[in-house]
Amino acid sequence: DAKTTQPPSMDCAEGRAANLPCNHSTISGNEYVYWYRQIHSQGPQYIIHGLKNNETNEMASLIITEDRKSSTLILPHATLRDTAVYYCIVRPGSNFGNEKLTFGTGTRLTIIP
Amino acid sequence: EAGVTQFPSHSVIEKGQTVTLRCDPISGHDNLYWYRRVMGKEIKFLLHFVKESKQDESGMPNNRFLAERTGGTYSTLKVQPAELEDSGVYFCASSPATGRRGSATGELFFGEGSRLTVL
Numbered sequence: 001d002a003k004t005t006q007p008p009s010m011d012c013a014e015g016r017a018a019n020l021p022c023n024h025s026t027i028s029g030n031e032y033v034y035w036y037r038q039i040h041s042q043g044p045q046y047i048i049h050g051l052k053n054n055e056t057n058e059m060a061s062l063i064i065t066e067d068r069k070s071s072t073l074i075l076p077h078a079t080l081r082d083t084a085v086y087y088c089i090v091r092p093g094s095n096f097g098n099e100k101l102t103f104g105t106g107t108r109l110t111i112i113p
Numbered sequence: 114e115a116g117v118t119q120f121p122s123h124s125v126i127e128k129g130q131t132v133t134l135r136c137d138p139i140s141g142h143d144n145l146y147w148y149r150r151v152m153g154k155e156i157k158f159l160l161h162f163v164k165e166s167k168q169d170e171s172g173m174p175n176n177r178f179l180a181e182r183t184g185g186t187y188s189t190l191k192v193q194p195a196e197l198e199d200s201g202v203y204f205c206a207s208s209p210a211t212g213r214r215g216s217a218t219g220e221l222f223f224g225e226g227s228r229l230t231v232l
Contacts, residue, residue: 032219043117043204043223044156091219100169101148101221103156 004088009108018075020107022088025069030092033064034101035073037084044087044103047073083111115139117224119205125230131193134227138187138207144168145188146208146221147180151201159203162188163210195231202226 005023012018024033035047048055048062050071055062061074075082087106118137126132138145147159159178160170164185173180177196182188192199206221 034219038156041225043206043225044221045223046218046220049218049220100146100158100161100172102158103148105155 004090004104006086006088006104006107008105009110011110011112012075012078013112014080015077018078018082018109018111020073020075020086020088020109021070022073023070024088024090027068027090028092031090032092033062033068033071034089034091035060035062036087036089036101036103038087038106039081039084047086078109078111080111080113082109084109117205117207117222119203119224119227121227122225123228123230125232126195127232128197129194131191132195132229134190134192134203134205134229136188136190136205136224138205139222141209142207142222143185143210144208145182146206147188147190148204148206148223149201150204151198154201156204159190192229195229197231200229200231202228 032049032051034049036044037047038044048057048060050062050064052064052068064071085106085108087103089101117139120135124132143164145162148156149159150156158172160173160180161168162182165182177192179191204223204226206223208221
């Protein structure tokens with residue numbers, strides 16, 4: 001699986017949009033970008049995923065660059081409960097049913113009141 | 114719908130003892146995974162069951178670890194004998210079978226984890 005690079009930490013003011021970047025310059029054509037987060041003392045939680053088009057769901061938006069070498073997870077109105085470690089994961093889409101996720105170190109996002 | 118549940122939430126044992134962790138996946142999920150995070154390290158894949166069969170156990174650290182999923186429902190992960198470096202949080206996750214509703218996202222549903230402390 002392609003390697004991802006994320007900043008180790010970020011702060012964001014409550015109520016503002018949190019933009020979390022991820023570099024995945026070695027991503028291949030059939031690999032998807034996934035985002036998970038881990039809130040303290042809980043298990044990882046799926047947020048969103050995409051292949052090449054921008055995606056939006058009730059939790060977040062995912063913007064993937066045209067060359068697919070980087071992406072940004074956007075939490076539109078961050079709340080204190082969004083404080084967590086956010087993981088950007090790249091994995092092949094051809095083997096759904098074998099979710100051997102490779103977690104990196106992620107970005108520790110702190111929402112400031 | 115109940116989520117993935119894990120027992121115990123925290124276990125403290127002495128080096129050399131045995132511990133068994135249990136995971137109940139979401140009902141109907143054929144795929145069951147074990148991951149763990151040891152102190153200061155990243156979350157690492159351990160193994161993957163499809164129903165009762167081990168699909169991939171490439172992440173199991175050594176033969177002190179034994180995972181089972183009898184009947185394709187709940188799973189246990191036994192550590193025998195436990196060593197200090199086994200301390201960490203063990204996560205279980207499940208997902209539907211490929212092609213089933215909800216499987217198209219490739220989403221894993223994680224439990225809260227079982228924290229293991231080996232003294």
